Amino acid sequence: MNPIFIAVEDRLRAAERELATIGDMIAWFDDAEARIASTSAASRIARTVSIASEVEAAYNGIETALEHLLRAIDGSVPQASDSHAALLAQAANPNPGVRPAVIGTDTRALLDRLRRFRHVVRHGYGSQLELGPVLENLETLTQALPRVRQDVDALRAALEPPPASPG
Numbered sequence: 205m206n207p208i209f210i211a212v213e214d215r216l217r218a219a220e221r222e223l224a225t226i227g228d229m230i231a232w233f234d235d236a237e238a239r240i241a242s243t244s245a246a247s248r249i250a251r252t253v254s255i256a257s258e259v260e261a262a263y264n265g266i267e268t269a270l271e272h273l274l275r276a277i278d279g280s281v282p283q284a285s286d287s288h289a290a291l292l293a294q295a296a297n298p299n300p301g302v303r304p305a306v307i308g309t310d311t312r313a314l315l316d317r318l319r320r321f322r323h324v325v326r327h328g329y330g331s332q333l334e335l336g337p338v339l340e341n342l343e344t345l346t347q348a349l350p351r352v353r354q355d356v357d358a359l360r361a362a363l364e365p366p367p368a369s370p371g
Contacts, residue, residue, distance in 0.1 A: 208276040209360050212269045216353055219265030223349060226258045226342060252335045259341050260325040263318040266352055270295045270306060273356070277303050277363075288319050304362050307355045314348035317341065 233251045271291060274281050278299050282290035296312040298304045307315070321341040325333070 206360070206364055208273060209356070212273050212356060215265050215269035215272065216349075216356065219262040219269070219349055222258050222262035222265060223345060226255055226262075229254055229258065248335065252333050252338050255335075255342060256321075256325045256333050256338045259318070259338070259345050260322045262345055262349065263315070263322050266315065266349065267291065267319070269352070269356070273306060273359075288323075289316070292316055292319065304359065305355075306359050307352060311348060311351040311355050314344050314351065317344050318348060 230251075233247070233254075236247070267288065271281050274291065274294055278294070281287070282294060284290060292307075292312050292315055295306040296309060318341060321337075321344075
């Protein structure tokens with residue numbers, strides 16, 4: 205496997221571990237709340253912020269994987285103030301003569317939702333988070349991550365030469 209894709213694979217696996225952690229975390233909160241027979245405001249806030257933080261971490265892993273891939277193949281990634289949105293745009297568009305699009309338009313739409321959510325979490329609006337929208341973004345992540353993996357696998361297949369035939 206091309207070394208570029210080895211590093212990307214590591215980052216995508218890390219994002220998948222973050223997603224798995226969220227399920228464990230939700231089960232833990234459910235169990236804890238059942239044991240104390242209460243859902244206090246503190247517990248609800250802790251649950252909401254914890255899930256939001258893990259969704260953010262998983263999205264960061266995806267974005268880091270895309271950044272690594274684009275830097276290695278295209279030679280550069282956006283550096284401006286809108287670099288996160290521009291990175292998704294770069295990944296969603298082919299680089300003629302170099303590579304096809306890294307992600308599809310549906311994947312880009314999902315990732316853009318997560319990018320906007322990450323901004324809210326990262327810039328200190330955590331106390332304003334509501335569980336409903338956090339869970340919606342968790343669902344977006346569960347849809348986006350397999351699509352990113354499929355898109356990256358398709359890119360790998362397009363860029364790597366086919367195996368030599370025996371004989």
